[in-house]
Amino acid sequence: METRNPRRWWILVVLCLSTLVLVVDNMALTVAVPSMTEDLGASAQDTQWILDSYILVFAGLLLTSGSLGDRFGRRKVMLIGLLLFGAASLAATFCTNPGEVIAARVAMGVGGALIMPSTLSILITVFDKEERPKAMAAWSSVSMLGLVGSPVLGGVLIDHFSWHSIFFINVPVVVLAVLAGITLMPESKAPWQKADPLGAVLSAAGMTALVWWIIELPEHGAFGGRSTVTLTVAVVSLVGFVIWQNVASTPMVPLVLFKHRNFSGGSLSLALVQIGNGGLLLVLTQYLQFVLGYSPIKAGLAFLPLAVTALIGNAGGVKLAAKIGNRFVILSGMLLMVAAFALLTTVSAGTGFTVPAIALSLFGLGAGLAMPAAVGALMSTIPADKAGVGSALNDTIQQAGTALGIAILGSLLSSGFAREMPSGAPEQAKDSIADALAVAHGDTGLVHAAREAFTDSMSTAFVVSAIGVLAAAILATLVMRDIKPEPTAAPAESPNSPSDLAV
DSSP states (O other): OOSSTTTHHHHHHHHHHHHHHHHHHHHHHHHHHHHHHHHHHHHHHHHHHHHHHHHHHHHHHHHHHHHHHHOHHHHHHHHHHHHHHHHHHHHTTOOHHHHHHHHHHHHHHHHHHHHHHHHHHHHHHOOOOTTHHHHHHHHHHHHHHHHHHHHHHHHHHHHOOTTHHHHHHHHHHHHHHHHHHHHOOOOOOOOOOOOOOHHHHHHHHHHHHHHHHHHHHHTTTTTTTTTHHHHHHHHHHHHHHHHHHHHHHHHHHGGGGSHHHHHHHHHHHHHHHHHHHHHHHHHHHHHHIIIIIHHHHHHHTHHHHHHHHHHHHHHHHHHHHHHHOHHHHHHHHHHHHHHHHHHTTOOTTTTOOHHHHHHHHHHHHHHHHHHHHHHHHHHHHHHHHHHHHHHHHHHHHHHHHHHHHHHHHHHHHHHHHHHHHHSSOOOGTTTOOHHHHHHHTOOOHHHHHHHHHHHHHHHHHHHHHHHOOOOOOOOHHHHHHHHHOGGGSSSSSOTOOHHHHHH
């Protein structure tokens, strides 16, 4: 008997569109920052909050929104998130000062938090175990294309229009995703259970405080200024959350998932990967524009090797995983990523683009192999009735890793740059390579020194990245296990099977 949803591949298109709008907006915004801050008269702190306010709210609300999807309907929650994200994006196009942009970004963070867990949870409820790897690879490919293509799109939009267009481009994509979601997508939800408001408050407070503490690491240190208070709130809230989830009659998050080797190993290894990858594109974008002198469009196009090899890795990884298992595909992919970071540590101001291009190709191939296999392995352990909050738990761990990675790489880059700059350089020139080039005024010696200082500090940051991904590879190999398929179990489906929830 055919139990697969006949519109499942069209549903995948909707899920890809929904994910794409999140990826494109955040990466394109990094290209728009220089022109946006100049137009708004934003300070360095304003700019930081424009970038960080989104991830702060997004990470803080992921678990709660995943639980809402399981409780009230994943399609419903995703569509509400899309509408909020689209409305906030439209509002951002009318902003005239940094405060208004930050407010719009906060609203977009709420919308993004509602969208992200629902996309992955709908995917695992619509596709059965046989087709899920292909669907996951397609979903990952679209995300990777958005990640790499968005700087190019951002550069084109800024050249022809203004920074406002970075936000406006979200609107038609959201409209298309909403219409397609209403028309094509079935609703799915878990069996009704009592709400867990205390768990929601503790998780939101804990994750928001943790990400806030991570973001402020470069400026205030681990325990300087208000960091101690923020860290205390994070620890108390998260410890309280874990204790409450273990004693509550209807916990919001099934912490029992961490007893499964593939979930715990996959989640923690992906978090380590995100720590390593956190600032990769942001750092390399600065290298391309400030050291090699590329325009925003050319800098975006420079990431094409990564996009091409990532698609190859995604396509080949599915077949390879079926033959040798997810664990060794993950290991192979992560080792390629380590090799890419090792290659990037050799880059200097006079290297040019050849070495980074080879490194990006290796990185794309490795990420294309490892990431879908790791996500697929851990998502296969989540029961269908906990798909939303389970995927949100994985997303939350990865977001914390990303925030920590950006903070660590940003701190290493900033402190290393200041240390490597000549002692006689102007103080403002020691803040960043952008500031150094701005105050150089034709001083070729200062320009050369700034570029050398940047590439030296960049190499140090990539050493840390390589260590993070290598640790992830070792963890995944030691902890995760390959689950052998059971073809005889196909006719007898449980009440919580994906096909039952996808109608």
